[in-house]
Amino acid sequence: MLGLVLSLILIAGTALALRGGFAGAGWNRAGFDVNAAGLSAVAVAAAIWFFGWQYGLAFIAAITIHETGHVAAFRVCGHKDAQFRLIPLFGGVAVSRSLPASHDKDLFISLMGPAICLGPMALCFALAQLIFPQAAAVASFLYIQGLVLGGLNLFNLLPFWPLDGGKIVRLLTYTFFPKATRAVSILMSAAAAALCVVTGSYILLFFVLLGWQGLIQSEQLIELQRP
Known part of the structure; x- marks a missing residue:
């Protein structure tokens, strides 16, 4: 239970740091570039093909969370045009038409991709432990999702x-x-x-x-x- 509480605190802290970065409606709230939906569909298919459906979906979910963190940070720093797209085999990329105005804003944007993954990673591990006796299959996927989120963070840093x-x-x-x-x-x-x-x-x-x-x-x- 302590792990669950700590994970929710992490998520709340990240949401506070990124307040104002999730403006918009629908897909635009997360910053997904709908114009690149075809490329993203290929990325999802490639991930499932290479890693299997569990790890493939976990990888896509982790990339989406990570890039959403970058997009939200861009928007907090005034880049309302920021979006992200999924790229087959390479993950994803968050883009804006303009350069961050200062080094501290650039650093904030770079940090928030890994930072936003910490809460969901901890939440996945906590929930997997709690529900394993009742729903082992779901717990297994949550554990995989936590591992992928942690691995993605380790790699990106x-x-x-x-x-x-x-x-x-x-x-x-x-x-x-x-x-x-x-x-x-x-x-x-x-x-x-x-x-x-x-x-x-x-x-x-x-x-x-x-x-x-x-x-x-x-x-x-x-x-x-x-x-």
């Missing part, structure tokens, strides 16, 4: 660009050691590429290489933001 952890490291480095930003950026990408090669994750390696151009551009864009 790795200090590699363009993951949230990499963005956070870049922002903190530029804030406290601006001259080291380029070196840290290169180190992050090299470490990510090396990890992909060692683990044989060539799809992720493609993702890292794809993000290299964005990393170079981000060094120019970060200078346009207020500290």
